[in-house]
């Protein structure tokens with residue numbers, strides 16, 4: 001990787017994990033774009049990026065149709081992953097496992113809410129089925145359905161994959177295509193007459209840039225502030241646990257979400273789970289500690305209630321992570337702010353950015369190349385809803 005940088009780049013991505021790499025990938029794959037792309041990333045281990053701390057799952061069951069379309073594109077991308085990212089015929093193994101997601105309802109009101117959402121999901125092309133307790137028990141005999149009113153099950157295009165492979169495949173191909181990744185950090189943006197002119201780096205270097213894309217994950221608000229813009233995205237702690245079960249389940253285990261927000265799925269020979277902490281508040285961006293007490297306090301009682309076999313489990317490992325949580329409406333903020341026209345956001349994924357990475361990177365590349373979205377019109381998810389305070393709520397945040 002070069003120490004020498006050019007004086008000018010057509011595009012600079014601030015952050016080089018999933019989103020920065022995806023923007024770089026799509027630009028460099030597009031024959032209509034012939035510019036120079038620089039991706040600035042301080043942490044080449046990606047140890048503190050959300051991208052490497054995620055639970056690596058993909059679903060169509062969102063309540064916002066745009067989120068459904070973004071993830072459907074992610075599903076297609078995963079399906080054709082090898083052809084899309086191969087370098088010299090090689091690509092990382094994506095290991096997709098189709099299991100579906102299962103949203104459980106404890107009472108009839110909750111069941112009817114899931115059913116109402118399923119109407120829009122089916123309209124958007126998602127494969128979802130409403131199941132009553134007897135049908136749940138038939139498909140998932142390990143579930144105790146005595147206190148359950150039913151559930152909504154997604155098809156086998158929903159499931160989990162190797163998130164590191166997804167990111168690395170995209171990054172590797174972008175490098176192969178000629179994108180420059182530099183190990184450095186953005187520390188300042190010089191804005192003049194409504195445009196970012198110069199990107200200043202921690203090393204003391206500075207480059208001029210045609211476009212600047214904010215792909216800094218949980219630190220996106222700091223980067224926006226450098227351009228004089230406010231972004232209501234804050235780091236929220238999320239702890240992941242992997243556990244063993246003394247009596248393993250001999251059946252398909254979809255990614256199951258209880259009404260209390262506890263979720264679990266199979267992870268190879270173990271199970272993986274997490275929950276929304278209480279209280280769910282902003283934390284320091286450097287605080288990646290696991291909240292280990294959550295397992296006994298919040299998660300395990302819920303697991304054992306729905307799956308009696310989970311009354312005997314052992315935590316194998318846990319790790320801390322953060323969501324880049326959009327406090328306005330839990331959806332991505334994408335595109336430019338009118339005040340600084342060449343500064344583009346790709347932030348605020350609130351826990352579903354890995355699966356949306358391929359589609360969002362492509363959308364940003366279209367904006368830069370053509371001045372408009374060509375495949376999925378993401379205008380409703382733009383910054384104007386932040387500046388005007390008009391949320392587009394996503395209810396399906398896990």
Ligand SMILES: Cc1cc2nc3c(=O)[nH]c(=O)nc-3n(C[C@H](O)[C@H](O)[C@H](O)COP(=O)(O)OP(=O)(O)OC[C@H]3O[C@@H](n4cnc5c(N)ncnc54)[C@H](O)[C@@H]3O)c2cc1C
Pocket residue numbers: 014015016017018019020040041042043046048049050051052053054055056057058184185186187215216217218219238239240321322323346347349350351352353354355356
């Ligand atoms: C516990 C957990 C579970 C999740 N599960 C899922 C899931 O199942 N499915 C799903 O789709 N998504 C999931 N996600 C969300 C997903 O991981 C994120 O939405 C996605 O990885 C965001 O990618 P990103 O590139 O925007 O951010 P990040 O991966 O956080 O990367 C941001 C990068 O910006 C860099 N950076 C920061 N400051 C600067 C600077 N000043 N200059 C240059 N670079 C900078 C950082 O070093 C970092 O590498 C989960 C997240 C967590 C925490």
